[in-house]
Amino acid sequence: MIFKLILNKKSLSLLSLFIFFIIFTPHTYALNTNIRPNGDTTTIQWTSTATTHYTEIDETVVQPTAGTTTDNVNNGGTATNVDRYTMGTISSIAQATQIVVWVYGYASKNNSVMSVDLYYDGSLQNQGTVTLRGSYSWTSATFTGLTLSQSNLDSLEISISGDSTGRTYYVATLYADVTYIAGSLSVDIVDSTGVSVSSPSISMSEKTFDFSNQNSTGTFGASSQKIRVNNTTGSPSWTLSLAAVGGSTDFWNGSTDYDYNDPSSNANDGSDSDSLGGQMSLNPSNGTITPQSGCSNTGLSLGSSSSYNEESSINSITLMSSTASTSTNCYWDLTGVSVNQSIPREQPAGSYSIRMVLTIVAN
């Protein structure tokens, strides 16, 4: 019976549509913030009840709550008159993807179309319209598919103008609801296509049992596991470093442990707190930084070749760091950091592992 029900065409159709919409419907978790007019530009041709026009329409009210109608701006019945305002901004965005301009107004004739245009970087970028009714009401123009950067949003201006001569357009309140992705500083290990690697690791060269101490080598930041630093904040200073999860007392875990931070020669045990030998060295200076297209490596520097050393308290090795002159809203891929681990003599054959953490810190 259940089987029949499942195989029923209608059920299957509904099920498939359900799955399709559930999975395919875009996520709606992006952030929204309202920005309001905060200044007049040189294009101010409407009539205002005050000297500055933007102060008449920058009320903190949000739709559907009615705006204050005692102060407003109007086009005086001339379609060619344009009012253009500078807008507030949102700090540290990665990208603004949608702007909805809400207008609380009316026109002398019902259903009068009013142009609402977006300017940024000093020029007209997007055109839209709202339809004003014969009495005050909220209406909106939606601009989707935007890819505004922080600087684009910082320079955003909104203009309004009536479309029909002889009709007077009144606007009491105007604001823009901006949908954006918050900027963040992050580090990740990504594959050659830029997709996050679920279990990143550094493979070290295999070694056979040896009566002498030996070295195993590897590369952190292979082409299939690139270290990607992404900074979509407005702050350029950060440091990228690698440390063992267990700190200075950590070690390579296996049938017989060995150390990662003992500076004694020939991978012998030194005067540190444990009785293990072995030391790991990183050489970031041989690495390569590849910037995102359109970005540069200005202000970035690779760390120098260093070894973990418990006795000298070297528990963290800098891979890369930035300065105040480094770009923001960019990512960089670091590849080719060579890793060398000295292994004590007569280390039993087996599988060994150590957990390390890659940290990026805004500083």
Next chain:
Amino acid sequence: MNLNFKKTQNIKFYKLFLFLILITIYSKIFYSQAIEYSGFGGKPAFPREDNPRTESIFIHTADPGKTIDEGIRVINNTNETKAFVVYAADYTKSTDGGFACKQYSQDKKGIGNWVILDKNEVTLYPMSEETIPFTINVPEDVEVGEHNGCILIQEKKPPSESAGISISVRTGLRVAITIPGEIIRKLSLSDILVKRKGLDKLTLSLSVSNTGNVSVDTDVKVRVSNLLDKEIIIFGGQYPIFRSDVATYNYDVKSPTFGSIYKAKGIVTYDGNAAAVIGETGSSNPITIETRPIYFIVFPTLKGLAIILSVIFFLIFLLLKIIIKKKRQKWIMKNWVQYKARKGDDINSLSDRYNVNWKLLAKTNKLRPPYIIKSGDILRVPPKMDGNKNTFTRNLKKLGKDNDNRISKRASDKIKSVKKPKVVNPNNIHNKLESDFNSKPNSINKPQLKPKSKPKPKTFTKSKPAVNKEPPSKPSVDEISSII
């Protein structure tokens, strides 16, 4: 019939169903990849407008015993719902003066212990964020100066069990708390070190020590100039140098094509005002300190080296050529003798007779095409024949013993292989030109004057040889020099 139709319809339907499912899965994968913008991270929830650095790090000045209310925005900009662990940790220095944070498992003695977060775990949908409030409780017995720590965000997931080095990632925000009192802002510099990285690359290393008790945002520069003090490049940037830390900055110098000797000097500028706050610009007491200049050699690149060697070899070749010419000129002046041209002499016959290249003979005697030799002309010729070969050739061989003159010999041999000149009767030329002009103007350039049977050009003596009783004047050294 109906059954078959129904069956076909069902098959079509299931195919459609399968197609929809596949499209859905594909769309999900495609969509997931397309919307991924960046990773996860955090930001201060309450930045101050007067200090832009507070948009990325936490900066406070607080008296001992004070509690500061703060908040961190935890941001998930990935396309997956993720669970994060949020925790505070103490500062630890990284190599090269980098800022790092201690691990979750390590003891917290400083700011890692002062910070108390409202919650330590948060689960966030894709492209979403949450603010976690926290307090910073400054202890009563805290030392004056700046104290640094971190608030870190790390994805909560089980560790990898694979062999080798398993990597996890985390993002941190610096927390800088300054305890008022006797604040010291002081830096010192050590000399620049030059470390070679292969033949055509080296690293300039500058170390800056912070001997004060607060971090100092420092403008670090390494100025590289040539020996005339003309600036070639300036490395550097603005770096925070932490309390009691030694920061080392490495800058790679790539060789210019042709290499050079350079001078490098480290210059560091910072705000010496004790009241200065991180992120606040406009120094009231800028202090600049410099290192002693150091000089270093940068070797040329392989390409440059190849060019330099080529030029050197070319110059040596030119020099040798000049030396050989001079020697030959000297030798000719010393050994060649005067000869009065007789009837029937021409350049070819003299060349054959004296076993010398006709070009050399012509050059020495300033003869120009068509190399007419008049009877009675005084010429310089090699000494008399000695057997089959004349003294000149023999002496050339002798000269060829040393390196320079081997080249001379080769040059001489080469000259010998050159075709002999076409010496013609000018009257014939005139007649020929006249007839050519009358018939076919274009044929003037054709080798009409080439002898038909004999390869050697006919010689021509303009007039009877006039015997000159006076000894012919010997060509001066200058005259010979000008033609060789």
